[in-house]
Amino acid sequence: MSIDSLTALVRTIPDFPKPGIQFRDITTLLADGAGLRELVDHMAAIARPLDPDLIVGVEARGFILAAALAHALGKGFVPVRKAGKLPGCTVGIDYVLEYGADRLELHEGQVPQGARVVLVDDLIATGGTARAAAQLLREQGASVLMALFAVDLPDLGGRQTLEEDGVATASIMAFAGH
Numbered sequence: 001m002s003i004d005s006l007t008a009l010v011r012t013i014p015d016f017p018k019p020g021i022q023f024r025d026i027t028t029l030l031a032d033g034a035g036l037r038e039l040v041d042h043m044a045a046i047a048r049p050l051d052p053d054l055i056v057g058v059e060a061r062g063f064i065l066a067a068a069l070a071h072a073l074g075k076g077f078v079p080v081r082k083a084g085k086l087p088g089c090t091v092g093i094d095y096v097l098e099y100g101a102d103r104l105e106l107h108e109g110q111v112p113q114g115a116r117v118v119l120v121d122d123l124i125a126t127g128g129t130a131r132a133a134a135q136l137l138r139e140q141g142a143s144v145l146m147a148l149f150a151v152d153l154p155d156l157g158g159r160q161t162l163e164e165d166g167v168a169t170a171s172i173m174a175f176a177g178h
């Protein structure tokens with residue numbers, strides 16, 4: 001399956017969750033068995049040579065692809081969650097989103113000092129979420145080998161911001177506009 005065919009499986013819903021946002025909905029791709037496999041295969045081909053210790057995924061949509069990737073590579077999966085969801089002792093960071101503000105948390109000690117991690121999310125828009133997650137991981141002493149996304153919205157500049165922070169990035173698909 002070509003990247004164009006994969007991209008065609010992503011549905012665009014205008015004005016969700018608020019006017020002016022073109023919501024790139026990956027649930028249509030996830031529901032397609034061949035598409036899901038192809039997407040995870042592409043992500044695995046990028047992440048495998050980096051030989052990460054752990055795959056870290058961001059709530060909620062990031063969990064789906066991060067867990068699939070971790071399984072494909074035979075590595076562990078660690079969740080970064082929105083505030084108040086993790087039951088154990090947490091470390092956290094506040095961040096700003098394209099349409100709101102939030103806080104990300106990680107179970108203390110779950111990403112060991114010196115761990116080599118690949119950070120995964122379904123989509124990068126402004127990059128606020130991924131930047132915050134990468135900063136949180138670095139504060140734990142982890143090395144963020146790459147931030148890997150299924151979808152990039154390049155016009156919002158998120159990947160560029162991450163790269164300026166010294167975080168390598170990759171994405172499988174890209175959509176122009178918001």
Ligand SMILES: O=P(O)(O)OC[C@H]1O[C@H](OP(=O)(O)OP(=O)(O)O)[C@H](O)[C@@H]1O
Nearest residue numbers: 059060061098123124125126127128129
């Ligand atoms: O690059 P940014 O501007 O930070 O936006 C990207 C983030 O926004 C979406 O998550 P959202 O916070 O909507 O949460 P969800 O995955 O729980 O739906 C998406 O899954 C990314 O995590």
Ligand SMILES: Nc1ncnc2[nH]cnc12
Nearest residue numbers: 022023024098123125178
């Ligand atoms: N345009 C968009 N589509 C889907 N998820 C998003 N998260 C932030 N911006 C988004």
